Amino acid sequence: QKEVEQNSGPLSVPEGAIASLNCTYSDRGSQSFFWYRQYSGKSPELIMSIYSNGDKEDGRFTAQLNKASQYVSLLIRDSQPSDSATYLCAVRVGGGSYIPTFGRGTSLIVHP
């Protein structure tokens, strides 16, 4: 059973702060890792993907992967109220059906 765990939150941060979202996974064969953002009432959209250990930066977003510890995180710098959403972590093992397993999501609230 592949498991992807996230704290459901809500995580509340002030505008301009760094928001840190964490995700752990159980399958050591996992090779691909994704962060989706889902605004209330909308569908998820991919914002970051990471495949190797270390950091990957894209604008205000940084994904961090540590395969030895089986966790992946998303940092949002200079958080804005428009970043308020639910962030879904998704993990895919190598080979097989190539279908990611989604975590339950973390709700982020950025308050002015």
Added chain:
Amino acid sequence: DADVTQTPRNRITKTGKRIMLECSQTKGHDRMYWYRQDPGLGLRLIYYSFDVKDINKGEISDGYSVSRQAQAKFSLSLESAIPNQTALYFCATSDPSGDTQYFGPGTRLTVL
């Protein structure tokens, strides 16, 4: 125009009724998926299809069936709806790597 469309967007039905949710995509992808999302439970895979002749069960297929009418169309049916099938349903597509899931806008289904 949206790449992945779903109809209807909202549906209220009664216990025991048969209903069909439809999904169409213009991305040209072979892979299509049906997920349901419940508060606190994240996205769970119901069925997936890798091409017109390929249908596979996901983790929660009981009570559901699907039909892949064409590369662009993938329908989800509830043969006899029950109240615990009340949820938000998403259709998605992906390229063969599965790295990016492109979601439709969702169908909010309520079973009374």
